[in-house]
Amino acid sequence: MGFEPLTKLLPHTAKITGMSEQIIIAQALSRAHRVIVKHLGESAGTKLQPAYIQHKTLYIATLEHPLAWQVGLHQEQIIAGVNAESPYPLIQRIRVIS
Numbered sequence: 001m002g003f004e005p006l007t008k009l010l011p012h013t014a015k016i017t018g019m020s021e022q023i024i025i026a027q028a029l030s031r032a033h034r035v036i037v038k039h040l041g042e043s044a045g046t047k048l049q050p051a052y053i054q055h056k057t058l059y060i061a062t063l064e065h066p067l068a069w070q071v072g073l074h075q076e077q078i079i080a081g082v083n084a085e086s087p088y089p090l091i092q093r094i095r096v097i098s
Contacts, residue, residue, distance in 0.1 A: 025053050028082050028090050032058055035081030039074045040067070051097065058082065058091040061098065068096035 029050045037045035044067055051061045058079075062068055071078070075094050083089045 024086060025090070028053060028058075028086055031085055032060070032078065032082045035078050036060075036071075038081070039077050040070055044070065053091060056090065056092040058094045060094060060096050062096055063098055068098070071096050 029052070032050040033045060033048075036048050036050070040048070047062055047064055047067055048071065049061045051059045053059070060071060062071075071094060078094060079091055082091055
């Protein structure tokens with residue numbers, strides 16, 4: 001009996017179960033946080049939390065209105081930063097929720 005290498009099995013299993021899309025979105029949320037810190041600073045990174053992606057919209061949670069305004073000012077840079085490392089454009093717009 002032969003064994004299948006794990007590196008070949010995981011991508012196939014992820015594709016069948018739909019996990020690959022979830023993994024891509026999780027990576028994009030992590031990347032969004034890094035881009036926010038890069039453009040808005042470390043203090044904003046602690047107060048802004050990328051929550052989820054739905055219908056090509058990145059939802060970012062915050063309780064501070066001035067930070068929501070800054071996200072709007074840097075929206076193009078954040079979108080470009082998130083989409084830069086993904087296999088296809090994941091987001092087209094950003095919504096800030098509180």
